[in-house]
Amino acid sequence: MSELRFSLADVAGVRFAVSPANETVMSMWALGDPVRYAVHLPWIDRARLTLRRPEVADRVRPLVELTRPRRWLPDFLTPAARPGMEMTDQLDQIAATPPDVVVQDLLATIPRGPLSPFGQALLADPRGLLPPLVDALRVWYDEAIAPDWTRMRALLDADVAHRAAQLAEGGAGRLFAQLHPSLRWLGDRVVSDDPFERDFDLRGRGLALNPSVFADRRVLWNLLEDSLPAGAYPVRAVGTLWERVPATPGDPLARVVGVGRAALLHLLAAPATTTDLARRTGMSGGNVSQHLAALHAAGLVSRSRRGRHVLYRNTEAATVLVRASGGG
Structure with a gap:
């Protein structure tokens, strides 16, 4: 169970944005576990064919190794998105990650399982191997996400509009009570029923909330001390995405x-x-x-x-x- 503690400034700083980087990274989970992500089978079938192309597979390999099923993601791969950000903006965010943050985020994933060979190499040389990882994200977005991005974006934007109406009509309490069944709003904090056991003070920085096509069972928190806190939550009506x-x-x-x-x-x-x-x-x-x-x-x-x-x-x-x- 995790708790996010809010001040008045944090409540005022709740914002929504669509994150193409989140969808690019988390889409790898669907490829690795098609039974769990059966709602996305039309996309999975196409994406698997794309990944079999040698020129794609070789360049995307760093991303594949860092996003293995049932493993935690290093937080720097999914930076908080701000309204209006495109994939190029988020690639710049990731490319600018300080080496010590890359190392810290990789080490934080080890309790969920050992690092892959690329993860170990990135841990030893974050400055040298971050560029090929950013290239892997760019290639996968262009090849597998961009062809369907208009469709995904429409669903994500519709969710943002719905949540904005909830916030305007019922305040933060109603918003968090209805954002996901695993969340509870207790007046000055959000309690999240998850396995991460975080106790995190937002410290007036607000919270970016990013609807996600590929987040399926819980809200995934990106809580760093030196950047905008964020949460990726499952988008509404995901079953309509491919119909x-x-x-x-x-x-x-x-x-x-x-x-x-x-x-x-x-x-x-x-x-x-x-x-x-x-x-x-x-x-x-x-x-x-x-x-x-x-x-x-x-x-x-x-x-x-x-x-x-x-x-x-x-x-x-x-x-x-x-x-x-x-x-x-």
């Missing part, structure tokens, strides 16, 4: 409003962004926007802004139509 949910012409609702608009109404029982709807239906973003504009004008969807996100949701009239058509 397509188009309406069919046989749908009674589709015969009334059209196939595309019916597909959106079936999905908008919960708030969603244009990008998320495009991902889930396979329609282009422009096509989704046109349909949403028509549905909004007809009083069938409402829209609200949460930060830089615009969320759409069915109105009561639309809910009646969907139910009447047998869709909910």
